[in-house]
Amino acid sequence: MTISLEAPHELPAAPAAEPPELTRVAGVGTAVAGEPVTQPELLDLLDITDPRIRSVFLNSAIDRRHLTLPEPDEHGRRSSEPQGDLLDKHKRLAVEMGVKALEACLKDAGATLADLRHLCCVTSTGFLTPGISALIIRELGIDPHCSRSDIVGMGCNAGLNALNLVAGWSAAHPGELAVVLCTEACSAAYALDGTMRTAVVNSLFGDGAAALALVSGAPGESAAPRGPRVLKFSSYIITDAIEAMRYDWDRDQGRFSFFLDPQIPYVVGAHAEIAVNRLLAGTGLRRSDIAHWLVHSGGKKVIDAVVVNLGLSRHDVRHTISVLRDYGNVSSGSFLFSFERLQEENVARPGEYGVLMTMGPGSTIETALVRW
Template sequence: MTISMERPAAVVTATPRLPEISRMAGVGTAVSDTSFTQSEVLELLDIDNPKIRSVFLNSAITRRHLTLPPADESGRRAPEPQGDLLDKHKRLAVEMGARALESCLKNAGAGLSDLRHLCCVTSTGFLTPGLSALIIRELGIDPHCSRSDIVGMGCNAGLNALGVVSGWSAAHPGELAVVLCSEACSAAYALDGTMRTAVVNSLFGDGAAALALVAGGGEAAPAGPRILKFASLIITDALDAMRYDWDRAQDRFSFFLDPQIPYVVGAHAEIVVDRLLAGTGLRRSEIGHWLVHSGGKKVIDAVMVNLGLSRHDVRHTIGVLRDYGNVSSASFLFSYERLLAEEVARPGDYGVLMTMGPGSTIETALVQW
């Protein structure tokens, strides 16, 4: 059976003007200092198992930013104890997060003194006080700045945060808020040579991304897209299919991905997108821009097939996976930054943001330029 990937011609319909929750005012990204090709990672970790090598080399990833443990006298890179990984997470999350935030504010035409709410997202380590407090101290942000932290929600958490901060923004019109996703995925690696960890180690990379939000403003409102609506779906039957929990054999935390998760996500993508568009008068064919989480080649393929999308529709998702790997909650904002750089979005265009993660959860948002 051949599945057509061509999208039907757009049907022009009279759509109601949806009320704006908030507006996307600027974006910025950052990565860690060192990057490696998949072949280089295999050699550095001395992986010779053909099945594990195949996982790395067939991942559709060319290069990722990683912070690997230093080599010992024999040239081998030993697994880091959990305490060292937590230290790594703190250092990388603050460093990348600070750079992404400053880049975002510059893109929004704002400065640190303009920031009124900072929401930090991470799932690659646990910090108390949270990442928001550390970033505020690191950059000398006004200590009266409102803040929040979203921890442990995984790759979908960027859109969870966007929903929460859009609500804060709507309640504080004209004030600047930022969602900052900082994921030090190198701090969540288990270098034990098993197939379970190989799937994770072949996929994730270090990265941070920040998105500025402003509500209201009338004619002075930023030129970015209007956030119109959110829709979520938690697939409770697949609650354990993606998880980060304690591995007693390794005496540390370890991430697990069920091999069936791409198909589970793909099978439910249509359900949540239809819910997102319900009541808007919009059809899927009228969505001009799709920004989907770079969850992995099989995940992207499954979403494409089930939503009838072309490779062009998800070109930025594919490109981010190729150049950075899966940077967890920050991935969709890397794609958004690339879309803006293309300068192809026009006033009136609609876009759908989609992220997937533990739960198993699919999060979506509808925006309009």
């Protein structure tokens, strides 16, 4: 396919408006499932000998990922699982990881399951009705009056889409605790057919879940927020590249299959400045005023393209890089893994600004501005 790298003229942005009740991050938690496996180990497990494909795995800037692979047959070979088995795997892993991430998040927020008033679950690695939110509410015995929402199929950018919506819910329900939960069983989206198309995907994604607790106004004693306030969001969809990232039905294999266009890192990089400029418009801030950058761990080339086009340093994206190294691309929750590492550093100071950025199908760049 042909994708234009030329960035269109930026439209004037509307002035930033603060919501009547600013939502603040109250806690964060992450979880993984499956076994940790290094890239060389994975090449051996999948019996990949093609030097071109091996190069994709070994030059990914990923050391290890957590995966749940199909069991080997009597000859030691691992084959693609039927779509029905993959859907079962997604349901099992997404709930397992989601429960752990939610519990870790609530613990970090100083809250309990009884404090939860809204649960928004995000996933793009399987399709379920009822959604993950209902399954987790049943699994944990959460109050059945807890409101819920599910965001399905938006891809790696979806965590910020969910944060945008839940921040609005939080502002409308001051003092009540809400959680955004991204749970991605990427192992349930793998095809093992030996092609370069699937090799690019199989070299990159890992299983993981991440949860973020939000509260606005005067929080209760059980959920005192300590994280940044959420100030503003901005979205940008590059419609010329709408086919560049897809998860759709492969008629030849009789299953869903993910596709990444080789040009997508450069497309994202070429439009990153537009997205961030729009976010900062009307705030009086420049990019140099941003102390903390939490960018989606989309892959080595994506990170490099964003760094170059935004003039960032490797230190600015240290958590993005380290999350990719340790977990691979865990899709919608990747930026929350980075946020957790920033919180653990304890370096953010009151008054400092941060930018959250995710990228995914559409092709879409989502951004958010926060302040500690």
